[in-house]
Amino acid sequence: MSVGARIALVDDRSTASNPCNLSVQPFRFASHFPIWPITLGVGLLATGAWTTAKPALWPLPAVFLVLNVLFWVRVRLRFRHGCVNPATVVSTSPFTLAVFTDLTTCGGNYPVIKIQPHPTPRGIRFSVGDKCATVAMYNGDGNAEHWENFDPILVDCATDNRSAIEQVRQSIPVEEWSGLEAGLKAIPKPVKFGLYPLSRPGP
Structure with a gap:
């Protein structure tokens, strides 16, 4: 695995x-997730002013500069x-999403659906039932049977390039859309935020 992939993902495996x-547009990403960009940016400017x-x-702005670089490298990766x-x-x-994934780490199956609140994508009108694409990182123990959780973000919050967004959406296999649809039917209504393990397919 490349160094970049190791930084972007949780585990070497x-x-x-x-x-x-997908290429990220930093200002669009920051407009949806402003806390860390603003905190790190203000910290860099403030410590830079103090240094004058x-x-x-001088070590303080150097530290904030490194933190800013690491943050945006992580986002891009x-x-x-x-x-x-x-x-x-x-x-x-x-604005709430239902996201489907397989948390398995060992080649088996551990399908889940995550119901989570999400920033509303700017400049785009979504309706209930609309399909969209997310990109996620996973957390937990890579030696366990499955990851503990995952952290999906809409690709629409990283770019306004509709062609690139549609290309990502079209890359999702039909069986994953089917898994999402079937899994949603199995979740108790009304839906509540949380991670819902689904029944695993037989061998």
Whole structure:
């Protein structure tokens, strides 16, 4: 595995079954997830200003510069090497997604659906039932039977390039869309935020 993929993914043994390969537009991403970009950016500017008055403080802006670089490298690598998963909009107020993936780490099956709130993509009108693509990173113990959780983000929040977004969406296999549709029917209604393991297919 490349160094970039190792930084982007949780574990050296992790490989995305369907890597996203999407170029991120930093300002669009930051407009949807502003906390860390603003915090790190303000920290860099503030410590830089302090250093002009007290040059001995130069390590502080250096630290914030490194943190900024690492943050944006991580974001770019997420959308380059992270795994594409199918999602559907289950509510627009608040904006909520249902995302399907297989958390297995050992070649078996551990299908789940995650119901989660998500920032509403700017400049795009979604309706309940609309299909969309997300890219996720996984967390947990790579030596276990399956990952503990995953963290999907809509590709629409990383770029406004409709052609690139549609290309990512079209890369999702039909069986994963079917798994999402069937899994949603099995989840108790009304849906609540959380991770829902689904019944595994037989051998």
